[in-house]
Amino acid sequence: MDIFDKVISRPGPLGKYAEKSHGYFTFPKLEGDISNRMKFQGKEKLVWSLNNYLGLGNHPEVRKVDAQAAKDYGMAYPMGARMMSGHTEKHEQLERELAAFVDKEDAFLLNYGYQGVLSIIDAMVDRKDVIVYDSESHACIIDGVRLHMGKRFVYPHNDMSNLGKELERAKKITETTGGGILVITEGVFGMSGDLGKLDEIVKYKQQYNFRLLVDDAHGFGTMGTRGAGTGEAKGVQDEIDLYFATFAKSMAGIGAFIASKREIVNYLRYNMRSQIFAKSLPMPMVIGALKRLDMLRNEPEHKEKLWTIVNALQSGLKENGFNLGNTESCVTPVFLNGTVPEASNLTYDLRENYDIFCSIVAYPVVPKGIILLRLIPTAMHTLEDVEYTVKAFSDIKSKLDSGEYASKDIVDVGHL
Numbered sequence: 001m002d003i004f005d006k007v008i009s010r011p012g013p014l015g016k017y018a019e020k021s022h023g024y025f026t027f028p029k030l031e032g033d034i035s036n037r038m039k040f041q042g043k044e045k046l047v048w049s050l051n052n053y054l055g056l057g058n059h060p061e062v063r064k065v066d067a068q069a070a071k072d073y074g075m076a077y078p079m080g081a082r083m084m085s086g087h088t089e090k091h092e093q094l095e096r097e098l099a100a101f102v103d104k105e106d107a108f109l110l111n112y113g114y115q116g117v118l119s120i121i122d123a124m125v126d127r128k129d130v131i132v133y134d135s136e137s138h139a140c141i142i143d144g145v146r147l148h149m150g151k152r153f154v155y156p157h158n159d160m161s162n163l164g165k166e167l168e169r170a171k172k173i174t175e176t177t178g179g180g181i182l183v184i185t186e187g188v189f190g191m192s193g194d195l196g197k198l199d200e201i202v203k204y205k206q207q208y209n210f211r212l213l214v215d216d217a218h219g220f221g222t223m224g225t226r227g228a229g230t231g232e233a234k235g236v237q238d239e240i241d242l243y244f245a246t247f248a249k250s251m252a253g254i255g256a257f258i259a260s261k262r263e264i265v266n267y268l269r270y271n272m273r274s275q276i277f278a279k280s281l282p283m284p285m286v287i288g289a290l291k292r293l294d295m296l297r298n299e300p301e302h303k304e305k306l307w308t309i310v311n312a313l314q315s316g317l318k319e320n321g322f323n324l325g326n327t328e329s330c331v332t333p334v335f336l337n338g339t340v341p342e343a344s345n346l347t348y349d350l351r352e353n354y355d356i357f358c359s360i361v362a363y364p365v366v367p368k369g370i371i372l373l374r375l376i377p378t379a380m381h382t383l384e385d386v387e388y389t390v391k392a393f394s395d396i397k398s399k400l401d402s403g404e405y406a407s408k409d410i411v412d413v414g415h416l
């Protein structure tokens with residue numbers, strides 16, 4: 001069979017919806033400055049789907065520093081991979097500052113979070129080692145695990161007794177192979193907003209010898225007294241052996257980092273294929289990240305504002321009978337019951353008639369019959385936005401419950 005014919009006939013689980021939903025449900029174009037209000041198809045929407053938690057993405061000071069750095073250095077400098085010719089003092093400075101902030105000895109910059117996690121896993125384990133990971137882990141963890149040549153065991157999401165069983169199995173295997181165990185979880189689970197049970201996971205360290213890798217993409221900047229993440233919030237930062245976060249969320253940029261003991265970070269510097277064989281982060285991204293980190297550390301008002309909005313939104317929705325699952329973070333999932341066509345009708349109604357833009361997740365990403373609307377509050381939102389949204393959600397829920405979205409063919413842009 002011709003490869004092109006194959007992929008055209010099998011476009012993939014999301015690709016099969018492309019024809020009808022492209023530009024609306026998938027690949028929508030949000031225009032204008034990054035904010036709580038942006039334009040979609042020419043009309044202003046209240047946007048709840050950007051991970052711009054602290055509102056730094058369009059902060060005037062950040063924009064100024066980004067623009068100046070682009071003017072001073074251009075987008076190309078430095079050229080080449082860090083190891084060969086793409087290394088600078090600013091890259092090192094950012095690594096030092098990140099490490100100090102998350103209480104680790106050293107840190108290493110990564111060009112992208114997704115590739116970074118994949119490559120950290122790849123560098124840390126070999127065929128003798130066993131990986132034990134949470135079933136709701138982000139795709140970058142799943143794909144990193146896919147690269148692993150040895151055994152891997154998955155435990156049901158946050159199920160600690162099951163983790164114990166998998167660790168027991170892993171221990172038996174490593175006793176014969178002579179390998180080690182790597183446990184991987186997220187700090188804040190990006191879909192459901194619940195926290196990895198880091199405090200309970202680390203208790204197993206007394207019984208089992210393993211190293212813990214935490215992907216804290218959504219926790220960095222939002223969790224803990226200083227915003228140093230979920231490890232700080234749970235008081236177990238020291239027990240996290242490999243602490244990962246991306247710049248794509250609170251830092252509103254691009255890039256990521258891994259922090260750990262000095263020897264381990266040095267090992268990663270020399271062994272992570274995603275960094276050795278890729279160009280280094282451009283200077284404006286590094287200087288921009290230094291500015292963002294400075295604001296994250298020294299201007300607590302952004303996190304305070306964020307949490308005012310989070311608390312108002314989550315309590316407002318709960319008071320109105322919404323099921324928010326087990327979220328303990330800013331990620332605000334709203335679980336509704338309905339079919340996939342109902343999900344698209346409802347989203348369309350929300351977007352066109354209430355001017356609210358939020359992300360929607362339906363089957364097959366969540367079980368059949370569940371509709372997940374995912375709201376991401378930010379420091380840019382206002383209490384009026386919250387009030388308006390809670391009211392709109394109450395409206396759409398009554399319409400859903402009364403079967404309105406099932407009976408009416410509201411959507412003319414295809415189904416999700």
Ligand SMILES: Cc1ncc(COP(=O)(O)O)c(C=O)c1O
Nearest residue numbers: 112113114138140190217246248
């Ligand atoms: C939990 C988690 N890990 C990793 C990533 C990937 O990070 P990046 O966007 O920097 O590639 C994301 C999403 O961006 C994420 O949500």
